[in-house]
Amino acid sequence: MSTLSGDNDYIVIKAIDDGVSVIGLTRGTDTRFHHTEKLDKGEVMIAQFTEHTSAIKIRGNAKIYTNIAELNSELKK
Template sequence: MSGGIFVEEYVVIKAKQSGVQVIGLTRGHDTKFNHLEKLDKNEVMLAQFTEYTSAIKVRGPAVIYTKLGTIDTEE
C-alpha cells in the first residue's frame, strides 16, 4: 500500500460451537461489512488483516489466537 503503513496480521479463530460468525469490516471513511463466514463446532479459520480489512468481529463462543495472546469470547 503506498502512502501509509501496511502490515499484514493474522489471527486464528476456533469455534467452540456451531454457528459462530466471523465478520470482516473494511477500512476507509465509512466502515462497512465486507465478508461473513459461519463456523461449525471445532472449525478453525485463519483470518488476515489486509489493505482492505481493518477489523474482524467474532460473534459466538470461540477462541481467538493472535501474536499478542489468546482470547476466549466467553471469559
C-alpha cells in the same frame, strides 16, 4: 502476495460451538461489512488484516489466537 512472515497480521479463530460468525469490516471513511463466515464446532479459520480489512468481529463461542494474546469470545447472555 504476503507470506506468514509478511507485514500483515493473522489471527486464528476456532469455534467452540456451532454458529460462530466471523465478520470482516472494511477500512476507510465508511466502515462496512465486507465478508461473513459461519463456523461450526471444531472448525478453524485463519484470517488476515489487509489493506481492505481493518477489523474482524467474532460473534459466538470461539477461541481466538493472535501474536499478542489468546482469548475467548462468548455468547451474549
